[in-house]
Amino acid sequence: MNKKLMTGILAGTMVLGMTMLAQADEGAHIYVLTASEDHGWTGSVATFAKGKVEEVNEEGKYSAELITSASAAEQITTIEDIISKGEDNIAIVVQPLDDTVQSAIQGIVDAEIPYVAFDRIISGLESTAVSNVKGDNSGIGAAAAAYFVDLGMKPGDKVYVYEGDTSSVTSLRDQGFTDYLTGEAEFDGDTIADDAKWSEEDLDAITYSGAMNWSRSDTKSSFESLMGDSANTDIKWFYAEDDELGMGILEALAGGGIDDDTKAAFFGNAPVITGCGGLGEFYDVLKGESYQDVAEQLGGIMSVTYSPSMICTAIQDMVDYLDGEEVEQDHVIACEIVTSENVDNYEAFN
Numbered sequence: 545m546n547k548k549l550m551t552g553i554l555a556g557t558m559v560l561g562m563t564m565l566a567q568a569d570e571g572a573h574i575y576v577l578t579a580s581e582d583h584g585w586t587g588s589v590a591t592f593a594k595g596k597v598e599e600v601n602e603e604g605k606y607s608a609e610l611i612t613s614a615s616a617a618e619q620i621t622t623i624e625d626i627i628s629k630g631e632d633n634i635a636i637v638v639q640p641l642d643d644t645v646q647s648a649i650q651g652i653v654d655a656e657i658p659y660v661a662f663d664r665i666i667s668g669l670e671s672t673a674v675s676n677v678k679g680d681n682s683g684i685g686a687a688a689a690a691y692f693v694d695l696g697m698k699p700g701d702k703v704y705v706y707e708g709d710t711s712s713v714t715s716l717r718d719q720g721f722t723d724y725l726t727g728e729a730e731f732d733g734d735t736i737a738d739d740a741k742w743s744e745e746d747l748d749a750i751t752y753s754g755a756m757n758w759s760r761s762d763t764k765s766s767f768e769s770l771m772g773d774s775a776n777t778d779i780k781w782f783y784a785e786d787d788e789l790g791m792g793i794l795e796a797l798a799g800g801g802i803d804d805d806t807k808a809a810f811f812g813n814a815p816v817i818t819g820c821g822g823l824g825e826f827y828d829v830l831k832g833e834s835y836q837d838v839a840e841q842l843g844g845i846m847s848v849t850y851s852p853s854m855i856c857t858a859i860q861d862m863v864d865y866l867d868g869e870e871v872e873q874d875h876v877i878a879c880e881i882v883t884s885e886n887v888d889n890y891e892a893f894n
């Protein structure tokens with residue numbers, strides 16, 4: 545075979561290979577794995593994912609499929625089943641339900657399947673993902689602290705923090721709050737003024753609830769117990785790390801579990817409550833449509849954005865990766881403060 549013919553065959557083979565690769569990419573199937581579609585933040589992730597999956601399928605370049613799981617164990621089984629099929633040209637977008645899913649995600653890595661992790665990022669596996677998409681958990685804490693400071697909170701003022709759980713999400717939301725107060729973190733491009741900074745000793749004035757398990761009812765019971773001691777009615781600053789927890793406080797204040805004298809003493813300090821997430825019920829309070837008997841006696845109330853719609857960004861990151869585009873591996877979505885003044889600009893979830 546002469547050299548010219550051999551060169552032509554090799555060139556043709558390279559073009560064919562590149563064409564087949566492009567065709568393979570175009571036909572990729574994306575598995576999207578989330579919690580079951582239910583109420584609340586976690587369940588709403590699936591609702592938004594469903595819409596984005598439909599969009600991908602309508603565009604036709606790739607196919608996508610949503611698979612929900614009611615538990616981490618079920619999600620692990622789902623991942624193992626996908627891997628065991630040995631399918632070519634697949635990709636995965638996964639919202640790990642808890643840290644026990646780590647071994648299954650390692651299986652994805654070992655099978656050389658590209659994946660995007662959403663919300664709960666498994667420690668130690670960050671570098672193996674195409675993209676790690678998450679809200680700015682530290683920023684949520686910084687936003688709450690900045691809001692309090694803007695409303696007059698001084699170093700050493702009593703603060704009560706209602707925590708979500710024992711995961712890294714809560715740790716980051718705790719850390720962002722204190723880092724802003726000590727001047728180590730900023731929010732929206734600004735840091736705390738030097739004369740308003742908290743010392744390590746000042747931070748001792750912050751009380752942490754422990755895990756509320758993201759539960760409104762647990763928070764309501766906890767707040768009622770807290771107000772059972774009249775000495776706690778002078779706590780002005782309440783940082784709830786989720787809108788559900790914030791609603792627990794509001795329900796307690798609207799209900800009969802706290803006596804009227806205690807409520808009067810509490811409201812006399814014009815207390816301030818912050819939430820996070822975008823829960824429709826909490827946004828209704830900001831809009832002036834519910835709990836106004838309580839809200840009107842507060843010194844301030846707001847939420848910080850952390851929308852379940854971020855799953856759409858995670859799915860889009862995978863689409864962009866399959867398109868051959870550069871994708872940000874540490875993809876943190878900035879948070880914003882939502883108040884009665886701008887709440888109509890934000891989409892809520894139920």
